[in-house]
Amino acid sequence: MTRIKRNVRFVFVLFCGLFLSLLGYLTYFQVYERQKLIESSYNRRLWEQEEAVTRGTIYDAKGRVLAKTVEENGAKKRIYPGGEAFGPLIGYSSKKLGRANLEQALNGELLGISQQDPMMVLRQKVLGVSRGNDVYLTVDSELQNRAYQLFSGRRGALVALDPKTGAVLALVSSPGYDSNSIEQRWELLSKDEKSPLLNRAIQGLYPPGSTFKIVTLAAAFESIPDIESRTYETPGQVVVNGRVIRDYEGFRPGKYDIKKAFSLSSNSVFVKVGLEVGKERLYAKAEDFGFNERISFELPVSTSRFPRFSLMGDDVELAEASIGQGKILATPLQMALVASAVANGGRIIKPYIVQKVVTPLGEVKNFSSPVFLKEPIDIMTANKISEYMVDVVEHGTGRAAGIKGIKVAGKTGSAENPHGKPHAWFVGFAPADDPKIAVAVVVENAGSGGTNAAPIARDVMWQYLKGLK
């Protein structure tokens, strides 16, 4: 073959490459870029869709309407029957203000544009369907309302979930707002010092205080084999590098084993335990439980933080970390996952709030199969911690969470913070031997967790368990 023909073949190979790159890029585009572009707010198809399509309805777990679109004098209007308890969860969809929370996160489904199945799309186009999909949540609106009322206007949040499936049963942020009047009250709400627009349950970051002792305890069980046979003598305080860390008022100095120390939430004992566990292992355990990691959820969740210790004064930092103080910050959702890990034999199931999506033609997209997320502790440790947490509610600081006839497990916390009185915390689950509900409650600047947060958790758990019977 002449050289020139060899070169012609080379040109052919070059064109094979060029055309393959076209096909390759088109494929890449369909696989990775497509969905993002369809839902891009610049996409005019989306605006058209908004005009033409009636937004789908949002239901709670029992089919009660939380948001729906109605025609009023020819104009479409979105109404929210849920009231204030649902504002920070459901959010709003308004031409003037845009969208927020679930209305934003589920926009694609509610407008019916995140449809993947081409036959379904074609059928809807041909049949002229102009309704988006309906979304069913896992939230029980009675439970949500009850929980919201328990805060009676105080700032705080509550997360309740089914530890075995990850289904979110209630996601409360207080104070809330009524989505129906968002446009009229926008000025007021956006400037309110209590920031009602913030969803504290997933976006609020608080020092977890003594509820974090669950993590410290888990690390201790795994790294100090004889911990249960030890006793700790404490004068009611401990000094680390000159920093004095006290037990709470009313804690009697004396000899405690680890169970009693957990039950009565002794800071001095847990600082000693934490120092023995060591910074690396405590850090690793916190990450096992999901700290420093983004929780994948339908709504954006703030990442809970357990900072790497700095080189200077790390013993003080470690001591504070062992009792959930210092630079540790957690969302109520994160602490609910810690409780549900203990409740579920050590396994964290991915939390979710959308149970199913139903298209106008009746197709159902189900999202309720449990997705295993991580296993921070083994089942033996989980059972032991559960037993300790039961003791907290039966004999310790969490007695206000006790329910007659039901074994409740829990842990209180009173988190010191620079804004005033401690944040009151309670995390727990019930019934302890077959957990159906795990909760985390925080009430901002309310004082002790045992008196301010535990009763809320108690009522919510009781309400839910009563409903199951």
Add this chain to the structure above:
Amino acid sequence: MDSREEAIYNRSLTAMALVGFLSFLLLSAYRKPVTFLPFYGALAFLTVVFLGYFFTGWVLPNSDKFLFLLSSFLAQLGLIMLCRINPELFKRQVVFFALGVGFFILISFFTKYLLRLELAPFFYWAVTVVLLLLPLLFGVEKGGAKNWLVFDGFTFQPSELAKITFAFYLAGVLKNGRIDSFPRMATEILTVVGLLAISKDLGGAMLFYFTALIVIFVATSRPDIMAVGCFSAAILGVSGYYLFDHVRVRIEAWLNPWKDVPGRGYQIAQSLFAIAEGGYFGTGLGLGRPDFIPAVATDFIFSAFAEEFGFLGAAAVVLMYFLLVYRGIRIALRLQRNFEILLAVGHTVMFGMQIFTIIGGVIKLIPVTGVTLPFMSYGGSSMVMSFASLGILNGLWQSALEGEDDDED
């Protein structure tokens, strides 16, 4: 021709006619009120296809029939989109198509005489330069580039014809397999490219430049020239980015269209939205929103097609263009004389590069430069000259086959 091959051609023709009838019937029914314009248009179009096909077979039995079938099929897909976008353009495009087919047959027939003339390469170069100078002197601006001539409301894009003369020039100047005077040739080629750049036809400039590079490589087997050429192109591109606003706009829109969607990134963003909407199977003919895409009848017709016919349709179109390129290469490989080989390669490369440039541009693989998609985009000059180009390939193919027959005698 053997009958098995004949059967394949006939099947292709039938498939094409079926696709056409179905699509145009759908378009007729879909428009409210129902009009028969698409249907009549389709009848006229298919009549031209059948006449063209059988007439070519009759006067030029040695034709490469796939050239005609593939290009007609692509033209049909373009017409379907045009009919859906704008029936006025559709009507005119059917006429352009008929004209194109006429040119295809004429040029297929006359190529061998043209080859015998053996005009000097300088002549072709001069014609190319004049063609590119005309719009600069007397032309009007359209879509940012000044490369149009207007006579009596009749517009013509001389750069489309220049593609053909430029391919002749390249084949002529390189037919001995070496470069007689590198400075002279470099000056001549850069003059042509420079003229295109001055008229702000960046796509055209790129096309001519790379075609020249590849043809030089084929003729001389010198990868060093190709490497230096690519390197200079990179330098030119970077300096163009800093020196000229219209270059910068395009490159920025390519790198990050999302930074300024309402402004610089508008075109490409709308194109990508359309392709995204199409997904794998497309929205279906008539159910997309080509009206959102700017320049949809010309530069961005591929995006509109991808929206309604989906990834599968778009991939099929890319493959059909690839087959056309393959046919061009096949013809080049059958030819004997250097001049003819280079001429076939020049046309094929020009054609293939153009397709890559525009499809790659609208899918954001490379920056968008306004060139047309041959056979599919709306436009008489593009349609007629693309067919003329195929006519030359077909003419070369016949002369190759006739040459082989002579050898056998």
